[in-house]
Amino acid sequence: MREMSKTFSLFFIGERKVKFSSGDFFFKTLVTGCAIIILIYASLLLAELFSGSKLSFERFGISFIFGSSWDPVNGEYGALPFIFGTLVSSLLALAIAVPVSLGISIYLAELSPRALRAPISVILELLAAIPSVIIGLWGIFVLAPFIRDAGNILENLFGFLPIFRGPSYGLSMLTGGVILAIMIIPIISSVSREALSSVPQGIKEAALALGATRWEMIMMSMLPYARSGLLGAIILGLGRAMGETMAITMVIGNVPRISPSLLAPSYTMSAVIANEFAEAHDYLHESALIEIGLILCFTTLVVNALARALIWKIRARGGYP
Amino acid sequence: MKSDKLQGFGKRKAIDRLMTVLSFLCVLVALVPLISMLLTVVTKGVLALNLDFLTQLPKAVGESGGGFGNAIQGTFIVVGIACLISLPIGIFSGVFLSEYGANSIALGVRFISDVLSGTPSIIAGIFSYTLVVKSFGSWSALAGGFALSLIMIPIITRTVEESLRLVPLEVREASLALGIRRWRTILNIVMITAKAGIITGIILATARASGEAAPLLFTSGFSNSWASSLTNQPVSTLPVMIYTYAISPFEDWRAKAWAGALVLMILILILNVGMRFATKGKYSWRNF
Numbered sequence: 001m002r003e004m005s006k007t008f009s010l011f012f013i014g015e016r017k018v019k020f021s022s023g024d025f026f027f028k029t030l031v032t033g034c035a036i037i038i039l040i041y042a043s044l045l046l047a048e049l050f051s052g053s054k055l056s057f058e059r060f061g062i063s064f065i066f067g068s069s070w071d072p073v074n075g076e077y078g079a080l081p082f083i084f085g086t087l088v089s090s091l092l093a094l095a096i097a098v099p100v101s102l103g104i105s106i107y108l109a110e111l112s113p114r115a116l117r118a119p120i121s122v123i124l125e126l127l128a129a130i131p132s133v134i135i136g137l138w139g140i141f142v143l144a145p146f147i148r149d150a151g152n153i154l155e156n157l158f159g160f161l162p163i164f165r166g167p168s169y170g171l172s173m174l175t176g177g178v179i180l181a182i183m184i185i186p187i188i189s190s191v192s193r194e195a196l197s198s199v200p201q202g203i204k205e206a207a208l209a210l211g212a213t214r215w216e217m218i219m220m221s222m223l224p225y226a227r228s229g230l231l232g233a234i235i236l237g238l239g240r241a242m243g244e245t246m247a248i249t250m251v252i253g254n255v256p257r258i259s260p261s262l263l264a265p266s267y268t269m270s271a272v273i274a275n276e277f278a279e280a281h282d283y284l285h286e287s288a289l290i291e292i293g294l295i296l297c298f299t300t301l302v303v304n305a306l307a308r309a310l311i312w313k314i315r316a317r318g319g320y321p
Numbered sequence: 322m323k324s325d326k327l328q329g330f331g332k333r334k335a336i337d338r339l340m341t342v343l344s345f346l347c348v349l350v351a352l353v354p355l356i357s358m359l360l361t362v363v364t365k366g367v368l369a370l371n372l373d374f375l376t377q378l379p380k381a382v383g384e385s386g387g388g389f390g391n392a393i394q395g396t397f398i399v400v401g402i403a404c405l406i407s408l409p410i411g412i413f414s415g416v417f418l419s420e421y422g423a424n425s426i427a428l429g430v431r432f433i434s435d436v437l438s439g440t441p442s443i444i445a446g447i448f449s450y451t452l453v454v455k456s457f458g459s460w461s462a463l464a465g466g467f468a469l470s471l472i473m474i475p476i477i478t479r480t481v482e483e484s485l486r487l488v489p490l491e492v493r494e495a496s497l498a499l500g501i502r503r504w505r506t507i508l509n510i511v512m513i514t515a516k517a518g519i520i521t522g523i524i525l526a527t528a529r530a531s532g533e534a535a536p537l538l539f540t541s542g543f544s545n546s547w548a549s550s551l552t553n554q555p556v557s558t559l560p561v562m563i564y565t566y567a568i569s570p571f572e573d574w575r576a577k578a579w580a581g582a583l584v585l586m587i588l589i590l591i592l593n594v595g596m597r598f599a600t601k602g603k604y605s606w607r608n609f
Binding site for chain 2: 101140185214215240300
């Protein structure tokens, strides 16, 4: 009874006695139960990942993360090449996507004519809606040949740098990074735009009144004000890039070797799970793959939690459009 | 520039113009791959697309003809199962968060569903594999549907919560003041008012799930026959079929992958356009 009247005070000013209703009680139990199922799902997910990776963890311990040889036939498993591939490909994607997305979000929030805003938003939404496997298909047959040729030019020009050394393969780290960049541009742009829209009109007008040009106003008052939201958007993009599976599996070449060259093929954590899980040799192989899944899950969890914390901050400030 | 502002004004204006143009170029940079993707999928897709493709079973390597009929059927089955699991859980959780959401359980659920929506989809596949595939002993439509439901639930929960929150408090108060029970108020007044938003959430989640291949690779798997059982037989789906055919070395198979991509794209476009039609463009894909 007390509980009921407490929740009702959300709607009524002050406390008020309400007669017990079995319908209300049943409905509240139902919706609470459904919400709790989500919590159960999440904890079960973690529990399954932990119990699934136990075998591999007991066998290899911490050296699993630092081992660089992956040889299912001889039962040797080290995840370093995959961790390396995931990190480098997602950072490369960020390096490409962040400037582009910031440009898009600034254009959308401040510079674009009103008539262009809706069509640009639709473009971003369309890009976000295309299934990963179709982007991968396009990546194999359209982007990869293009990157292979571009890679040859890069090697000729900058071959003295280790990152552009060696023969250019179409299916490479570089192609993977570009594909991931294309896939995270929509999310980074839309969240950044949200952050930029949360900048109060007064601050912008103050900068303009002091004689700033529009661009100076953006640089001096909008970006600093929205920085935590922008950072959140970037980190959210990083999380997406790290967890992306199908497209990257199709274009990165799938060779578990650590190579400094971006033109060489590589492998990521998600890709090795996608490729090998269905045909795992034995329990140890399966367990090693689940452990990779666990590492991947934890990294993206930390990254996403960080991003959400930053983004929630701007929403709490009323920046939500 | 700092010491003599007026003298530097022309330069500053030029920078302003230049940056405006540059940021517009960023939009074009995003536009180029999108247009290229749409064009190649359509031009290459129509070449292999015909009635057989939509209705026939896949043929063995070397034989011509055949199609993705079973994969189209499988996509509907697996996504259907995912909807059956995720709709009640997602919608009711959204109602919980919006209407009973002033407590610590809600805080936890909100956080967890946000985190789940950022979890790589392949993790959902592993989860469903260890839980469903292992207990039934075989790849199945059920396992695939379960994996997809894990992706759909957070999306539905968040959009339902957001759209219920948009319903003004006065509407609830008016209903309660008339003596209508709270659960009736939520079901018949609040949810009906917010139905466009709820439908959006469902369609968004369905579209997302229909395009997912990663969680299905080792849960519903791959098959060359029609689906006849939900629990003990692998089922092909469009995304998995596209993937398998795309990485094959056969020219004929690759052509079919493009046709499959076109079919999948049309399917998702229909859902997307349907959503815009249902809600007049009020909601978007933005957070997912």
